[in-house]
Amino acid sequence: QVQLVQSGAEVQKPGSSVKVSCKASGGTFSSNAISWVRQAPGQGLEWIGGIIPLFGTANYAQKFQGRVTITADASTSTAYMDLSSLRSEDTAVYYCAREVTSGTWGMTVWGQGTTVTVSS
């Protein structure tokens, strides 16, 4: 059974960047999409972007275009989400999630979440 383990909580200053990792274990990594989703306090789930490690090309929500970079390292079964120009509104819990069936972008395995706090 695939499990996703994320890196620990981060506190960053406005204007800086944060890089969150998501390591997969117990299953195939390359052919199923990995998405990054966040939930800000009191808000709903929001898709940031995703990547199919086999192809290496990431897709991003328009809102985050230019500010986020998602990568994957198949050799270590780890995906990364790098968000720059942080502002207070980026304070949220960030989740990685793995697609169940290739091409459906439905997420059935979720990481434990990484809390990112943006504060001066």
Place this chain on the structure above:
Amino acid sequence: NFMLTQPHSVSESPGKTVTISCTRSSGSIASNYVHWYQKRPGSSPTTVIYEDDQRPSGVPDRFSGSIDSSSNSASLTISGLKTEDEADYYCQSYHSTTVVFGGGTKLTVL
């Protein structure tokens, strides 16, 4: 791109059945799979339905999903409600490199 619209909240009594709708604003609901997630405070989301009507192992058969092309919507139905079902529920779909979430529905079991 399209939007997925859910009711903000629903409430029902234990033992009853509740249905949460998810209406797609443009394009056919049937053209891309719909998935449903349960989100409790302080916990990661969990998948209750994937690919319109499939239940992950471990999810009780009280949870079911369907789509209705006539109303261009998907539905999550929970029967035999339990207090532990109280949570936020989100639908999600995908089109042309973009994943879209509904705004979420708060289910209260009272």
